[in-house]
Every structure is written in structure tokens, then in C-alpha cells.
Amino acid sequence: MPTNLREALVDEIKDIYNAEKQIVKALPKMAKGAASEELREAFESHLEETENQVSRLERVFELLDEKPRGKHCAGMAGILEEGSETLQEDAEDALMDAMLIAGAQRVEHYEITAYGTAIAWAEALELTEIAEILGESLAEEKAADEKLSALAESGINEAATAGESEDDMEEEAETDSRSTRTSEPSEATARSASGSSRSSNGSKSATRQRGGRR
Ligand code: FE
Ligand code: FE
Numbered sequence: 182m183p184t185n186l187r188e189a190l191v192d193e194i195k196d197i198y199n200a201e202k203q204i205v206k207a208l209p210k211m212a213k214g215a216a217s218e219e220l221r222e223a224f225e226s227h228l229e230e231t232e233n234q235v236s237r238l239e240r241v242f243e244l245l246d247e248k249p250r251g252k253h254c255a256g257m258a259g260i261l262e263e264g265s266e267t268l269q270e271d272a273e274d275a276l277m278d279a280m281l282i283a284g285a286q287r288v289e290h291y292e293i294t295a296y297g298t299a300i301a302w303a304e305a306l307e308l309t310e311i312a313e314i315l316g317e318s319l320a321e322e323k324a325a326d327e328k329l330s331a332l333a334e335s336g337i338n339e340a341a342t343a344g345e346s347e348d349d350m351e352e353e354a355e356t357d358s359r360s361t362r363t364s365e366p367s368e369a370t371a372r373s374a375s376g377s378s379r380s381s382n383g384s385k386s387a388t389r390q391r392g393g394r395r
């Protein structure tokens with residue numbers, strides 16, 4: 182058990198270090214599972230950032246006069262375990278992407294919290310350089326989170342509401358689309374990435390039928 186804030190900070194850095202390494206292993210699988218090219222590229226570019234975040238933490242260990250050693254982060258392991266369950270689902274492309282984004286945002290939020298705490302503690306301890314280094318990673322995590330929200334809301338969530346592919350959504354954006362899914366109470370719920378209970382999601386044939394129903 183840490184007996185002072187400095188020791189607590191070292192523990193927190195060990196936790197984040199281990200979490201980042203878990204993420205380095207998980208991101209290539211998430212990139213492979215992504216259907217949309219933009220989402221795949223977002224995962225790939227965040228992988229590069231994450232590798233750099235690992236290096237930053239090694240610099241922080243050095244500044245703290247500590248060996249770079251991680252301590253198993255059970256929180257991140259749990260979040261990534263849920264993500265790997267998602268990857269095993271047999272979901273329509275857009276729905277899979279919506280669910281992958283949901284999992285990835287849980288990862289980012291966990292990291293944002295961890296870096297936020299570590300920075301506040303470093304500042305309290307007047308470890309200014311450490312706070313600055315951690316701040317660079319925190320900014321990247323926030324940007325990654327915002328990018329994921331933007332991707333979800335730029336069409337993936339809407340495409341996922343009816344089991345449509347994202348290409349169908351693009352076609353629809355060009356024509357004036359009235360909803361043919363009269364049983365749907367509201368399309369507004371499409372803004373949530375988690376609308377997986379919608380009855381139309383399970384049907385792969387919904388995509389095929391759409392053209393004929395217009
Ligand atoms: Fe990270
Ligand atoms: Fe943790």
C-alpha cells in the first residue's frame with residue numbers, strides 16, 4: 182500500500198503503463214474487425230499514438246527514478262474483454278462498427294480518468310515535467326474519444342438502426358429519404374451507439390429488401 186501521494190502516483194503510472202500495453206495488443210484486433218475504412222484507420226492511427234504513450238510513460242518512470250514496470254490493470258482488462266466479446270458477435274457491418282466504437286470509447290474514458298488523476302497528483306507534488314508529459318497523452322486520448330464520437334454520428338449509428346450498410350446510408354443521403362420502417366417510433370434514437378435491441382438489427386435481409394420497398 183502506498184503511504185504517500187508520490188507512491189500512489191508511482192502505482193497509478195504502473196497501472197496506466199500496463200493498461201497502455203494491453204491496448205497496444207487489442208487495437209490491431211479492433212482494426213481488423215472494423216468494417217468501415219475510416220474506423221479502421223482511426224484504430225490504426227491510435228495504435229501509433231498508444232505506442233508513443235508507452236514510451237512517454239517510460240520517460241516518466243525515469244524522471245521518478247523508478248524501473249518501468251507495469252502492474253496488472255484489471256479495469257482495462259475487463260473493458261478489453263468486453264471488446265473481444267463484441268468482436269465474436271456476428272453483426273451487420275455498421276452495427277459491428279457502432280459496438281466497436283462503444284467499446285473503444287470505454288477504453289478512452291478510462292484512460293482520460295487515469296491520466297487526469299496522475300496529472301493532478303504530479304502537479305500537487307510539483308513534478309511539473311511529469312505533468313506536462315502526461316498532459317500530451319491526455320490530449321491524445323481526448324482527441325481519440327472525440328474522433329470516435331464524430332465517426333459514430335457521421336452515419337455509422339444511423340446505418341446500424343436498420344441493419345443497413347454504410348453505403349446504403351450514403352445513397353439515402355442523396356435522395357430524399359422517408360422512412361419505410363413504419364414500425365420504428367423514432368429515428369432520433371440513432372444517436373445512441375447502443376441501440377442493439379432494435380428488432381430490425383438481426384435481419385441481414387433488411388439490407389437487400391430496402392431497394393425493393395422504395
Ligand atoms: Fe492511451
Ligand atoms: Fe487500472
Ligand code: ZN
Binds near residue numbers: 231288289292322325
Ligand atoms: Zn487511448
